[in-house]
Amino acid sequence: MTIDFHNPDYYTNRELSWFDFNFRCLEEARDKNNPLLERLRFLGITQSNVDEFFSVRVASVAKLVDVNYDKPDAAGMTPREQLIAIHEKAHQQVSQQYSTLKRSLLPLLADINVHLLRPEDLTPKQTEYIEKYFNDELYPALTPMAVDTSRPFPFIGSNTLNIALRVNKRGHTTEQQFATLQVPDVFSRVVSLPDAENDFILLDDIIKQYIGRLFINYDVQEAATYRVLRDMDLDVADEDTSDLLKEVQQQLKQREHGPVMRLEVAKKMSKKLRHKLAESLDVPEFAVYDIPGPIDLTFCNEMAKKVTGHDDLNYPPFKSYQNPALDSHHNIFDTIRQRDYIMQHPYDSFNPVTELIHQAAIDPDVLAIKMTLYRVSGNSPIIKDLGTAAENGKQVTVLLEVKARFDEEHNVHWARTLEKKGCHVIYGLMGLKTHCKLALVVRREEDGIRRYMHMGTGNYNDVTARFYTDLSLLTANTEMGIDASNIFNMLSGFSEPPYFHLLHISPNGIRDFLTEKIHNEIKNAKAGLSAHIWMKMNSLSDADMIAELYEASAAGVKVDLLVRGICCLNVGIKGVSENITVHSIVGRFLEHSRIYCFENQGDEQVYLSSADLMTRNLNRRVELLFPVMQPDTRERVITIFKTLWADNVKTRCLLPDGVYKHVGHRGTEPHNAQREFIRGAEIKVMADQEARAKDLEASSHQFQPLMSPHNQPEPFSDENKED
Structure with a gap:
């Protein structure tokens, strides 16, 4: 029976697989074994990941929907179906992010006297401080923008923090008007407070506390934070331009005004204000996100940097080995x-x-x-x-x-x-x-x-x-x-x-070469020989390469894949991917290296590359793949892969139902590959220092002056000038 290795049931949608990856990052923010401030940073990372994802990938899908492109992807999903599924996943992830912040991280920080405060929580001294800070620093830099018949809704930049307002002229409570204010990004978002070592407040909370001072003779009825993410994908038609540099510069200016992909509003924002923003920014309801906490969690990284007196709550520093x-x-x-x-x-x-x-x-x-x-x-x-x-x-x-x-x-x-x-x-x-x-x-x-x-x-x-x-x-x-x-x-x-x-290069060259190597392992497996493929990459989404790996698995080739991020391949499909295992490591360092190894009847062939197995890398980029040929260097790369594969602390294994589950080390010795590599570097650093110390000692004995300690000259006397 002929197997259709391109069957859509055998594939996961690329964009939904990305959400699985970002959830693995969110798990690091929840992991009690990670230092607390690093958990806070991981939460910030999940936000910056989302921001780029919406500004580029969601924007690309939205463009396809706008032109009524309905060809399904490898997983059988049309762009419109993908867009709906993306927003469903994204709304779920918002809930998980803020649950992590409010129920876990902030209480744990409070236990060690690190507080993110609201204006109503401040001491009198702290209140006096933020009022002075507003009057002296912020007030001159703030520019409220009214919206009425003579002043249209202003342009709102992507990834800028803004405050939407409803105001009315004093004594005219029924005549409410709309205004917006950008929170200046030239100031630190996280403001350190006096009276306690690690008390902080967000800049936007300070501004909202005293925002009425910007509207003289008006009353502020509501002030709520919001943020937009726009289409920031650069579309340079470089085949039609004679000056690529100028074209890029021109596109950079246009990119800032791309359509809004996501509107985030404070959950407590009134329906009236929410509707006004969505209508003015032309955002559909499914792309409006009610945020149950501070908008834009990237402030978490800034806050973690400002915490003092808790170095133990960061990853311990280490020194890289210098050969x-x-x-x-x-x-x-x-x-x-x-x-x-x-x-x-x-x-x-x-x-x-x-x-x-x-x-x-x-x-x-x-x-x-x-x-x-x-x-x-x-x-x-x-x-x-x-x-x-x-x-x-x-x-x-x-x-x-x-x-x-x-x-x-x-x-x-x-x-x-x-x-x-x-x-x-x-x-x-x-x-x-x-x-x-x-x-x-x-x-x-x-x-x-x-x-x-x-x-x-x-x-x-x-x-x-x-x-x-x-x-x-x-x-x-x-x-x-x-x-x-x-x-x-x-x-x-x-x-x-x-x-x-x-050397092998893309476009096309790397695809052809890796396909040839996969087919060689298939040939060996069919001949009854041992056949094994090891690959490590950031993302695996190219349908044709996945089909090649399915064919290898079906032929009996053992395939071990380390894929940090997107993985559109499914495991455990009977007769298709039963011999494929997928691991993903998310830890202290971002796993970025690409390794491609083939057993080759016991004479392992090892290659490194700049390319992931994504269609863009193989078809539309100049990429490089190169062999590691010297026996000791080749063995080192294989050892690196095996060490990563043996990780049972930071590794998640892809299951047949599409869920990533921690490998776990219950009853076995824990192996954290990144920690083991750090330890290996530290051992080499110490060995090098000891060797240098011995060399210095030997050299000092070798050149010991033939005189007693009592009649040696002063270190900088004229007798030592020649030395």
């Missing part, structure tokens, strides 16, 4: 020329990556540096060193993706900065986003030209490298170097190499 051979005291090119290096961030320091670019910028033997940049930090050392390299006369070529979502404006700025320094900057490719992570350094050496490379699964961002888990490869492999040169020639000019030696 001495890759630090600034060594010539990094001499080091990489000897062997490949795998680094696992944040447990391994990101410094060697920035050090590679830094040394390349000042090394007189370096001829050229070529890099792809997708997201960089606000004070990126890599950007500075690329500028220095260009000023030092080196050929510097940077593909800086100006279409990187929500980093567009940031990247436009860096593109201009690099151009002024003399770098050749490519802003992206027509119709594609360049998402691969590749750096190539070309160096003249005694035996000829040599290429040094960094390839990774994560961005060249020294800040996110501290809390995103990613893998990096440093290598001088000749064949990879030739491939890397060909990739940059494709990106910067007109070149179509007939083949690559070891």
Whole structure:
């Protein structure tokens, strides 16, 4: 019997699977084993996740509904059905978020004398403080906007906090009028109060307490907070524009005025005010959210940062391991020329990556540096060193993706900065986003030209490298170097190499290569040989790749998948996915690395990639997949995967009913993979420190002056100048 591996019953809708992921984040806010302030941060993370989801993904679905597009997705849901289901899930999640805040986190914080207060809860001294703060700081910055026949409803920016008001002229109680006021985002949302170490109040509560002072000779009947999330998806038709940079800048201006995807209003807001907002902002009822608490929970992260005297309620700090051979005291090119290096961030320091670019910028033997940049930090050392390299006369070529979502404006700025320094900057490719992570350094050496490379699964961002888990490869492999040169020639000019030696790129190349590897495991399974596939990624949503994995499972291939976020594959389908197991880890660090491994009859083949198994990554982005070939580095990646797979503390396992359930460790030893990696890094740091201490001790004995302690010269006497 032929199995239709594309049967819609075998798939989960992508958007609904995303809600399952965000609920796993919410579970971390509820987990009593997490430090309390970290639980508060996780609650804030669930809000920022929702905000981006509505501004991009829900906006995309809404556009399809607007044009009456009714083709179902892989799970058989039309865009209209998806939109309705999304809002149903989102309303449920709001209830869960605020239940977590009010019933769990705030009471626990109160137990340790950390309070989020309302104006009526304040001491006289605190009341005096917020009144003075309002008069001296806030009042001059506030701008009430009246709405009447001569003044239309003002534009409300996406993700801004606002206060809607009903007012009437004093003595005219029946003639109510409407006004709105934006809460200025130049002030901290969480305000620390005097009279107690950890008493806080929200900025919007202060403003509402004294808002009547903005309406002289008027009475405020109602003041309630609200917020909108707009369509913020950038739609750059770069195949139709001759200047991508200008087009992106123009689209950024237009994006701010996209249609409203979600309207959040205070639950206590009157029906009259609620209706006024929904009508003025053109929001359907199902997209209006009654919020039973402070709107916009991202304030939780700010509050957690301001709590003092409770360091024990944060994750304990740890120091990343810095391989001495890759630090600034060594010539990094001499080091990489000897062997490949795998680094696992944040447990391994990101410094060697920035050090590679830094040394390349000042090394007189370096001829050229070529890099792809997708997201960089606000004070990126890599950007500075690329500028220095260009000023030092080196050929510097940077593909800086100006279409990187929500980093567009940031990247436009860096593109201009690099151009002024003399770098050749490519802003992206027509119709594609360049998402691969590749750096190539070309160096003249005694035996000829040599290429040094960094390839990774994560961005060249020294800040996110501290809390995103990613893998990096440093290598001088000749064949990879030739491939890397060909990739940059494709990106910067007109070149179509007939083949690559070891590297694989998307569009299409990664899909074809992984499909070939899956089919090889299927062939081995059918021949009665052991067959196993290990994969780790952020998201799995491409229907064709899922169908390939279903086919492998049906043939007897064991498939182990670590999928942090979206997973449209279903497990436990008889004859289809009985050999597939899906784990998801949500913990202290964001699991961001992509690993693709194949048993290959006992000779394991290991690959790392910038690409998830999503249609956009495989079809519409420039992505990179590269092998890990050196035996010890290959074994390390396999060990990393196995350690993650053995996690029974932060792992949820996907069940046949679509529910994610904690693996659990009752009766067994608990294994928290991220903690084990931290411990491994700490052990290496301590071992390195001990080795250095022994070296210093040996060196001090070796050069001990031949004199007694009593007649040694003073440390800075003239006799020691030569030293």
